[in-house]
Amino acid sequence: MSSEKRRNILFVDDEGSVLKGLQRMLRRFRNDWEMTFVESGQAALDYLGESPCDVVITDMRMPQMNGRELLSIVREQYPHVVRIVLSGQANIETVIEAVEPTHQYLSKPCDPDVMRATISRACGLRDLLHDDALRSLVTRIDSVPSLPSVYQELHEALSDPETTVSTVGDIISHDGAMTAKVLKMVNSAYFGTTQDVTSGHQAVAMLGVDMVKTLVLSAGVFSQFTAAEMQRFSLAEFEEHSQRVGAIAEAIMLDGGGDKETAACAYTAGLMHDLGKLILMKNCATEYSDVIERSQTENRPLGEVEQQIFGTSHAAIGAYLLGIWGLPDDLIAAVGFHHQPFVSGTEGFCPLSAVHVANAVDHSVEAVFACDRVDEDYLQQIGMAHKLPEWTALAEQISQGAN
Ligand SMILES: [Fe+2]
Ligand SMILES: [Fe+2]
Known part of the structure; x- marks a missing residue:
């Protein structure tokens, strides 16, 4: 997109043929991106030490330093750099393990337009959140609202497959003020609920768990x-x-x-x-x-x-x-x-x-x-x-x- 800044993108893969393939496939973006291709994690770190970089896109399985190790170091030393894993690995556990130091995950083979959209979106957000004026204003703010604890509890409960609708209702009902606020929102005209909703359990049954979780977030933050x-x-x-x-x-x-x-x-x-x-x-x-x-x-x-x-x-x-x-x-x-x-x-x-x-x-x-x-x-x-x-x-x- 011509309205965007030219981005510096670093590709890391131990297989030269993969890098060559990427180079060929992405040639049409050369006016938007300054692209560099290196064959190891160490070479990537050497490059980052000397050159400005917006995005690192790395393979996972590499000898000496794998993608996860590389991205952990990048996160530590160059927090403003967008981190993306591009991997053909089907092993879901390794992928999940990689997610933590990663901003985005792309699977091989990757469609160039999907890659471009991912990079563009991730850079847009990075530019917004790493802005100096924002950072200096945030340091002046003493009172930052916290993520509501009931929301956190719900989030954890929902990642457990054993959790039932009734457990979710119980979690909300523990906090009386929260329940009252959520019910007020549920009974407002936006939901078009035809009957009065009078308990956390009923709210979960009628609106579904995800909707109630969102209401808990906003009620907990605004309060x-x-x-x-x-x-x-x-x-x-x-x-x-x-x-x-x-x-x-x-x-x-x-x-x-x-x-x-x-x-x-x-x-x-x-x-x-x-x-x-x-x-x-x-x-x-x-x-x-x-x-x-x-x-x-x-x-x-x-x-x-x-x-x-x-x-x-x-x-x-x-x-x-x-x-x-x-x-x-x-x-x-x-x-x-x-x-x-x-x-x-x-x-x-x-x-x-x-x-x-x-x-x-x-x-x-x-x-x-x-x-x-x-x-x-x-x-x-x-x-x-x-x-x-x-x-x-x-x-x-x-x-x-x-x-
Ligand atoms: Fe606004
Ligand atoms: Fe607004």
């Missing part, structure tokens, strides 16, 4: 902020906007052909998309109040004024936190780029697209921060521009249905 800390905006309105954007993003994702999993991701990202605003308001109250005031009086998008004053935005701060919590990249990208999907490096219709549209439409329907506009060029580029009127109607229906 770490108080209305008194929010000065310039209402926490209640904030939560309502977040819930509407979640519901709209999910509907858009499904309408655009997304599956259950991507729709769930769009929903969670919609709920969390403005989390960075809460963090800024709680930690930099005076400056952030000024930013909001300026955005309103000068009629400029909030993200633009934030960029001018802080050098970063609420979207990037939210994404940064979700990254620390280990949430998936698609979710982080949907939050981090919700105002600027164009610079994300993602291609095609994805949860980010849905959250971007849902947020802009909801802000304009509610006439709050109405400068957040849908980027129609972006929709054009992903082939979804024709869907905008339909999605706007869908969003209005959901927003109004909830009032």
Whole structure:
């Protein structure tokens, strides 16, 4: 893509013939990428010691230093470098073992377009999260919300195949305040539940485990902020906007052909998309109040004024936190780029697209921060521009249905 910076990519494989094959296959990207090919982990480390590098793509099984060992060192010494494993290994355990020091996994043979999309997406997120202004702002923040413990418990329980729906209900019900908050959301109009849901168990049975897990995440995160800390905006309105954007993003994702999993991701990202605003308001109250005031009086998008004053935005701060919590990249990208999907490096219709549209439409329907506009060029580029009127109607229906 011509709008992107030229990336330095380092390929590592002990088989010269594989490297030659890659070189041939990827020749057409030579204007976008500066490519270097080396035959061992040590040669890769020597290269990294001397040259700038954006991405390392390595084979797993290599003599002396294998891919996992190489990537662990890269993570330690060059944390800004995107790490990708490209491996033909079918042994699932070795692959899982490799995942930890890896950002992404690609299997051999790899389609060049899949590789390009993976690199572009991973670099977009890396650029966002390794930005100096963001880092220096984060160091000023004393109070960072923690990942809710009930969410963590659910996450662990759900990775155990023995866990039943009733166990999940038990975990939620242990925390009374959490249950009350989740039930309030479940009984709100966004879910169209026809009967009152009165217990954690019933919520799990009706909405499914994944949906309840998402609600626990947002209830647990938002409850770490108080209305008194929010000065310039209402926490209640904030939560309502977040819930509407979640519901709209999910509907858009499904309408655009997304599956259950991507729709769930769009929903969670919609709920969390403005989390960075809460963090800024709680930690930099005076400056952030000024930013909001300026955005309103000068009629400029909030993200633009934030960029001018802080050098970063609420979207990037939210994404940064979700990254620390280990949430998936698609979710982080949907939050981090919700105002600027164009610079994300993602291609095609994805949860980010849905959250971007849902947020802009909801802000304009509610006439709050109405400068957040849908980027129609972006929709054009992903082939979804024709869907905008339909999605706007869908969003209005959901927003109004909830009032
Ligand atoms: Fe936003
Ligand atoms: Fe928003």
